[in-house]
Amino acid sequence: MSGSKCRRLSGTLVKPLLDSVDCVLFDCDGVIWRGDQAIPGAAQVVNRLKEKGKRVFFVTNNSTKTRAMYADKLAALGFDASEEEVFGTAYCSAAYLKTVCGLEEGGKVYLIGSPAMGQELEAVGIRPTGVGPDPVAGRQSDWANVELDPEVKAVLVGFDEHFSYMKLNRALQYLSRQGCLFVGTNRDTRLPLEGGKAVPGTGCLLQAVETAAQRQAQTVGKPNQFMFDCVASRHGVAPDRCLMVGDRLDTDILLGSGCGLKTLLTLTGVSTVADAEAHRGSGSAERQGMVPDYYVESIAELLPALQG
Structure with a gap:
């Protein structure tokens, strides 16, 4: 060195x-x-x-905001910044699925993530499904046969405050299908807070899905x-x-x-x-x-x- x-x-x-x-x-x-x-x-x-x-x-x-939301925050804090200068993992994941994975216009993605991620996907013509709570329902013997959208071509995992057992299970079922793509925004395991404290980051959610699916995701973020x-x-x-x-x-x-x-x-x-x-x-x-x-x-x- x-x-x-x-x-x-x-x-x-x-x-x-x-x-x-x-x-x-x-x-x-x-x-x-x-x-x-x-x-x-x-x-x-x-x-x-x-x-x-x-x-x-x-x-x-951070995948919880769109480029426009970040531009607004930057402006409010006194920074001279435009939307075109912002590159968050919500935007970059959408770009990755479109340009690298070749997901076609109108393609569907099962999204474990934020509404902002859904907005960035929609902006490039990709349709997200799965945003919001997904509580456990029915009997355990039925969970492996949970209803799936036949049009879903990929699973995308970002930060999701509604992460749940059923979302984990649904991701596993999608990823068990032939040809389903698997992408994560990033592997940061902890989100630091003021005062030296921290909360679990996206990497924890992604590792859970990888463990369940017995597959490695391609990550987009730094x-x-x-x-x-x-x-x-x-x-x-x-x-x-x-x-x-x-x-x-x-x-x-x-x-x-x-x-x-x-x-x-x-x-x-x-x-x-x-x-x-x-x-x-x-x-x-x-x-x-x-x-x-x-x-x-x-x-x-x-x-x-x-x-x-």
């Missing part, structure tokens, strides 16, 4: 790094906001980057390269002129490293410098990919280099 990795980004290092890139990809929660509050100085950094001619994109594994491909294909960005800014080593930094982007870890979210240092010298390429090029306490530290 190069000794130049995981350097504190400060002083004279900031401007050369920013001069070396044309676009910056930001994770959202833990990087530019926490919950419903912007990280102090984050909006000024994003807005000044754009004023300086940099292209800015927002790349999140660190899968498809998230960056979505940005690159729609906006023509070059990886060697991009900077990925994130708070998680196993998603944000690994995505950036795997796609040939420069990487910056901010310490306002999940991962720490000690976490990054623990991966140094590892024989595992994946662990090495979780060591960022640089780190900052907060992205607000970029602001002085953007003034003037």
Whole structure:
């Protein structure tokens, strides 16, 4: 592992790094906001980057909002952002099913996920089914013969606050059919909250479905390269002129490293410098990919280099 990795980004290092890139990809929660509050100085950094001619994109594994919903939240928190600059897993999963899996116009998907995911699927001509509660009904001996939609061609798993035994069972029955596609938004197992607490993430739901179906899903979200491909294909960005800014080593930094982007870890979210240092010298390429090029306490530290 190069000794130049995981350097504190400060002083004279900031401007050369920013001069070396044309676009910056930001994770959202833990990087530019926490919950419903912007990280102090984050909006000024994003807005000044754009004023300086940099292209800015927002790349999140959260599947509970549409691109339009994220654009509205960004605007409300003072960020200069448009819907076209947002890439969440709700949108990217719909794009994946359409472009990579080749799901035809009007195709149906059994969705374990949010209404926002359903909206993004509908926007590309895919029909979702399964959104909302699905309580257990009938006798156990009948559950394996639960009613299924014959038009469903894929199962898509994202964050679903109504996840239940019957949804798990229904997904298993669909995935037991010949040719049924299996896609997950992401594998994040925990969602960090304020005060150091956490709740189960989408990865827990996806693992449950994988265990039941005895099949592995293809995941779309970070660190899968498809998230960056979505940005690159729609906006023509070059990886060697991009900077990925994130708070998680196993998603944000690994995505950036795997796609040939420069990487910056901010310490306002999940991962720490000690976490990054623990991966140094590892024989595992994946662990090495979780060591960022640089780190900052907060992205607000970029602001002085953007003034003037």
